[in-house]
Amino acid sequence: MVDNKRFVQRHAVGGQPVLLATEMEALGTDYQANGYTTPAQADEIGEDLALGPGHLLLDIGAGCGFPGLYLAKKHGCAVISLDPVAEGVRVARQRGSFDGLSELTWAIQADAESIPLMSGSVDAIIQADVLC
Amino acid sequence: MFHTIQPTPGLSPSSRRRANRNGPPATAVRTSYQSLLTTAGFVDVEARNETVEYRATQLRWIAAGERHEAALRAAIGDEAYEQGRRESEAALRAIEDGLLVRYRYSATR
Numbered sequence: 001m002v003d004n005k006r007f008v009q010r011h012a013v014g015g016q017p018v019l020l021a022t023e024m025e026a027l028g029t030d031y032q033a034n035g036y037t038t039p040a041q042a043d044e045i046g047e048d049l050a051l052g053p054g055h056l057l058l059d060i061g062a063g064c065g066f067p068g069l070y071l072a073k074k075h076g077c078a079v080i081s082l083d084p085v086a087e088g089v090r091v092a093r094q095r096g097s098f099d100g101l102s103e104l105t106w107a108i109q110a111d112a113e114s115i116p117l118m119s120g121s122v123d124a125i126i127q128a129d130v131l132c
Numbered sequence: 133m134f135h136t137i138q139p140t141p142g143l144s145p146s147s148r149r150r151a152n153r154n155g156p157p158a159t160a161v162r163t164s165y166q167s168l169l170t171t172a173g174f175v176d177v178e179a180r181n182e183t184v185e186y187r188a189t190q191l192r193w194i195a196a197g198e199r200h201e202a203a204l205r206a207a208i209g210d211e212a213y214e215q216g217r218r219e220s221e222a223a224l225r226a227i228e229d230g231l232l233v234r235y236r237y238s239a240t241r
Binding site: 023 | 135136138155157158186200238
């Protein structure tokens with residue numbers, strides 16, 4: 001069961017300098033991420049999935065957008081960041097725009113059990129520590 | 133392709149309970165992810181153990197939390213800070229005791 005209240009609280013303050021500083025020291029990222037996927041692991045994902053322009057990636061439980069937005073920036077693929085928490089979706093949307101990726105990135109508030117996409121409409125799906 | 137944290141396969145019931153208590157909220161999976169993926173119709177299922185990196189990242193989170201303790205307490209409150217610290221340290225102990233692992237799974241459909 002997702003502790004939405006805790007995620008909302010976490011995402012609402014995630015942009016604060018000290019949280020970004022701890023994220024940078026722990027993960028080496030600045031996406032308001034709080035998980036365990038490092039950029040090196042994200043790079044491997046991108047390579048192993050052979051992501052590139054013209055590909056559409058779905059990032060389930062994306063939170064504030066890492067690693068999906070990172071992969072979009074690095075590989076030129078499009079990405080849909082999907083998360084049930086509005087705060088995370090808002091931050092992911094802002095980050096996509098900030099990175100100049102508005103035409104390649106979408107952030108949707110939805111639950112993973114009811115994904116509003118047609119079957120077969122994406123090229124690859126990723127999720128980072130969503131099932132646990 | 134996904135990462136997940138799970139109890140180490142083959143644990144005794146008591147060790148599994150400890151893994152579930154000290155891991156992320158929904159760690160309690162009883163069926164292997166490989167069999168779940170296969171049952172769902174996926175092929176070319178691969179599992180890669182990335183626990184070494186998981187432990188290293190957990191250590192960095194704890195260290196960063198300690199370095200920035202005062203500012204974190206001010207930003208998120210004492211209760212949230214202390215809960216996060218307890219959970220991180222419990223997870224680290226579980227990792228080091230061989231109870232929690234992190235895997236990357238990939239499959240094709």
